[in-house]
Amino acid sequence: MKRFPKTVVLVCLAALAALLVASEGEGKPVVARAVDPRAEAVRLQVFSLLGEPVYDSGFRQGGTVQWNLQTQSGSVAANGVYLFVLTTRDREGRLLRRMGKIVVLR
Numbered sequence: 001m002k003r004f005p006k007t008v009v010l011v012c013l014a015a016l017a018a019l020l021v022a023s024e025g026e027g028k029p030v031v032a033r034a035v036d037p038r039a040e041a042v043r044l045q046v047f048s049l050l051g052e053p054v055y056d057s058g059f060r061q062g063g064t065v066q067w068n069l070q071t072q073s074g075s076v077a078a079n080g081v082y083l084f085v086l087t088t089r090d091r092e093g094r095l096l097r098r099m100g101k102i103v104v105l106r
Contacts, residue, residue, distance in 0.1 A: 030067040039063045039088040047083045
């Protein structure tokens, strides 16, 4: 049986937008990348399944933003399923949003 690292975050691909959310393993932050070269800024929002905000990166220049698996209050995010909204903004100010799920297991 294959062993998974202590922190496993499932990869979520949004088909048309080429947006990627993934973790590189134990203790590593979740990295959201906008693969679209037109993306000037990216924002990652994470919510509980009840819709409560857990994390909001705000818009960050470039195509990458990280979530260190901590809540806005600084506590460690619990194991479970979270919803995310990944928003990119291009040079013309157009927004593209994709939603998905992130699973955190330790």
